Amino acid sequence: MAALLLAVPFPIQSNVVQLSSRKAKMSLSVAAVYELKEGQSRVFHRLPSGLRMEAIVQKPPPGVEGLGSPPPLVFVHGSFHAAWCWAEHWLPFFSGSGHHCFALSLLAQGESDVPEGSSSAGTLQMHVDNVADFIRKEVNLPPVLIGHSFGGLIVQSYLSRMENGEGEDFLPLLAGAVLVCSVPPSGNSGLVWRYLFTKPIAAVKVTLSLAAKAFANSLPLCKETFFSSTMDDHQVLRYQRLMKDSSKLPLFDLKKLNASLPVPSIPKNSVKLLVMGASDDFIVDLEGLHETAKFYDVQPVCLEGVAHDVMLDSNWQKGAETITSWLKILS
Template sequence: MTTPTPVIFIHGLWLHATSWNPWVELFREAGYEPLAPGWPGDSDTVEASRANPDSIADHGIDDVVEHYTKIINGLAVKPILIGHSFGGMIAQKLLGQDLAAAAVAIDAAQIKGVLPLPLSALRSTLPVFKNPANNHRAVSLTAEQFRYAFGNAVSEEESDALFERWAIPAPGKPLFEAAAANFNPHSPAKVATDNEMRGPLLLIMGGKDHTVPEAVTRATLKQYRHSHAVTDIKDFPDKAHSLTIDSGWREVADTSLSWLKEQAL
């Protein structure tokens, strides 16, 4: 009897790990062994995470990578990684370090070397950048800010419901680290994009995403041009940053499953 392949789901800023629950159920039905651990400092529930933002604060990219590396090292085989937003960046870093069999990076935060900085991305992250002290704090979004950053491709009612259900405070530090990446030779946002031996990578982008616009994902793809390892890209023109949690999540999840099957994973 073969052991099911583990799949680790990695959330991004402002969403709780339990927002992956529908994906976890779907992947378990498909024969995988899914896990959706939170970031360091996250509490087990949305409510507890909102009540304890200080434990979430001040965790940077390296802290999150180390956290997931320990989880991976406890597994019998290399997992598949599926990450959204900053979780997509973390997934790429771990894949580049040969810690994963494959990765799906959905609307992934910009890695070192990616230059486009669209205005919508600046507006989405303004709640963090408007105060330099937020580098060491956890920052919460309002429902209106969430609507712009995540829910702009769904109805206001659906966006507000997603905000109430899944939104939690997020550490400001990863955003400051990513913003300074191209000025820091040792940036934690650096990914081993030239690794020839890594597993396959699928980049997924939403055409209406304000937080990680298509230009960022296309520039990310170019960073992998020096590697012959499989790097694919899939565009969902009508989806925004909420594409993993809104009413259209199943299309994105099914695309991820189909791609993994094509890679014999």
């Protein structure tokens, strides 16, 4: 497993996660903000650029791994998040079902390295290339790629490049893909303009919360932006601190991103795709959900009583169970 650096997990365990039989260069990492759960390890993948990309890894517990051959799952977060957002609930849940799970932190997010002299973490193409490099070198079977919010746009770009002739030569093939409260293929401009004309107060709140990063210092605004009203305030405060510390640079330069959109269409989508949204999503509205589903000619799934951060929300099980049902059909 060239290009992978393994850090001491928290809590410390005697058995180290081995992702492949290839030799890996190992070194210790500085203590991370997010404290790992039992069975999880933090690893650092060395990209071709020389920068390190954090991944939180959780493989199935003993006795579960041999039950069938479920595909590995690779998770890609959105803005202000990192690998930890999947490690909280979904990695234990899906590894318990036999899936080998990998949650990535894109560059300048979480514990990943920060590109020098850059005003953003990278372009859409760069993020796709980094995800593809990780899958190519660290994942032994075609995975299901799962993206949330802007991470969903990265997954869409990955699919487009793979399906438009670059798959066999450049991008590793996928077993499937899941878009969770994803930014539509046209970007977030349509969402912004709809809010401005139909929900001006919400538009101001979204702008303050995300563009001005006001969510980081306001508990009510953070809760309204990402979570259900039923979420415990102490839990929201914990996630708020993690989000505040996760993003060293903006995930994208939005002007450059919008200039590269929409994501190119896929002539014939051979990859099974689940498009999932949430009824109480403050960021991606139902029209955005249906735009994405229509683009890929699939029927969307809308989770009732769940907010934007589906994997962290008080009803996080709804999204996990929906994906589990879909994975059974996939296999």
